[in-house]
Amino acid sequence: MSTTTVNAIRQKTTIAVAQIRSNDDPIHNLEISKRVIKKAAKAGAKAIFLPEASDFINQNYEESRKLSLPLNQHKYTIGLQELAKQLKVIISVGIHEGPEDEKEKRFYNTHVLIGDNGNILASYRKLHLYDVELTKPPNEDGSIPPPMRTGESDRILPGQKVVPPVEVQGLGKLGLEICYDIRFPELSIILTRLGATTLLFPSAFMVKTGRDHWATLCRSQAIQSQSFVIASAQYGAHNPKRTSWGESIAFDAWGKQLGRLRSVDDTPPGEDKEIEQLYEEEGEFFLAEIDDQIIKDIRNQIPLAVQRRKDIYGVVDENIQ
Numbered sequence: 001m002s003t004t005t006v007n008a009i010r011q012k013t014t015i016a017v018a019q020i021r022s023n024d025d026p027i028h029n030l031e032i033s034k035r036v037i038k039k040a041a042k043a044g045a046k047a048i049f050l051p052e053a054s055d056f057i058n059q060n061y062e063e064s065r066k067l068s069l070p071l072n073q074h075k076y077t078i079g080l081q082e083l084a085k086q087l088k089v090i091i092s093v094g095i096h097e098g099p100e101d102e103k104e105k106r107f108y109n110t111h112v113l114i115g116d117n118g119n120i121l122a123s124y125r126k127l128h129l130y131d132v133e134l135t136k137p138p139n140e141d142g143s144i145p146p147p148m149r150t151g152e153s154d155r156i157l158p159g160q161k162v163v164p165p166v167e168v169q170g171l172g173k174l175g176l177e178i179c180y181d182i183r184f185p186e187l188s189i190i191l192t193r194l195g196a197t198t199l200l201f202p203s204a205f206m207v208k209t210g211r212d213h214w215a216t217l218c219r220s221q222a223i224q225s226q227s228f229v230i231a232s233a234q235y236g237a238h239n240p241k242r243t244s245w246g247e248s249i250a251f252d253a254w255g256k257q258l259g260r261l262r263s264v265d266d267t268p269p270g271e272d273k274e275i276e277q278l279y280e281e282e283g284e285f286f287l288a289e290i291d292d293q294i295i296k297d298i299r300n301q302i303p304l305a306v307q308r309r310k311d312i313y314g315v316v317d318e319n320i321q
């Protein structure tokens with residue numbers, strides 16, 4: 001992969017962190033994704049990062065299951081593989097992948113890393129599923145509304161493995177995660193211990209938790225893992241029942257923000273009500289520079305890796321439920 005030589009030692013690679021609003025139509029979503037990738041490549045990006053569930057967001061589980069095919073038959077992913085090869089860019093993207101068992105009604109929430117030759121370099125199936133019940137504030141009459149329940153495991157099969165970080169020239173070693181995984185720092189630490197220098201979080205955060213937790217989780221992960229964090233996110237109303245927070249964001253390993261896109265809070269009031277019109281909207285992206293030399297500097301200055309008390313953690317971990 002080509003990189004821009006800044007001086008004899010340091011190399012920087014331009015990346016693009018993209019934000020889209022997927023709907024239930026994978027063909028439409030492929031068009032939007034391709035448009036963003038082409039624009040970003042034209043602007044100089046060598047790697048483009050798309051959100052979780054970029055292929056579709058659909059409330060209907062049966063339709064979703066039908067659209068979730070194995071990767072070698074997955075039209076959305078194949079479309080991006082062709083584009084990666086044509087433009088010679090790396091693409092990271094979240095999609096829905098079919099199960100091995102054809103009779104299985106659930107499917108995987110998968111993060112695919114595509115090389116600049118169009119080959120799939122790695123794929124990771126989301127380990128932690130978003131099964132939560134968020135309370136709502138009391139109504140004006142004092143009554144308590146029912147909590148907002150999201151049961152990702154009703155339709156998604158959990159992954160069963162950590163994928164070893166993937167070395168990509170100019171980007172360092174990429175650790176693959178997805179969205180809700182960001183609340184389990186163990187995974188980021190394990191990936192870092194396996195050599196990761198950049199952690200990827202294609203995401204589709206909810207509005208309530210996006211507002212209060214998202215950017216802080218991303219930044220803390222960068223600081224604690226001493227790694228770049230690249231977190232591309234779904235943005236806006238996908239259908240009348242589902243809106244994502246947005247705020248695609250990236251940090252370097254010191255916790256410095258490298259770029260950020262709008263959240264639904266930044267959106268002018270009323271805009272999100274025009275759902276149909278906004279489905280036509282193009283995606284957006286920001287450019288950032290990855291210079292993985294700073295990883296060594298930061299990890300030398302604050303040597304967390306050698307100071308971890310693995311001797312103690314291991315013993316405790318074995319003895320707690």
Ligand SMILES: O=C(O)CNC(=O)[C@H](CS)NC(=O)CCC(=O)C(=O)O
Pocket residue numbers: 052053056057058109130150152179180183204205206209210213
């Ligand atoms: O598979 C799809 O169609 C899209 N996937 C998602 O939207 C996923 C599962 S519901 N969203 C999250 O994990 C939000 C996490 C979150 O908001 C938090 O941790 O607070």
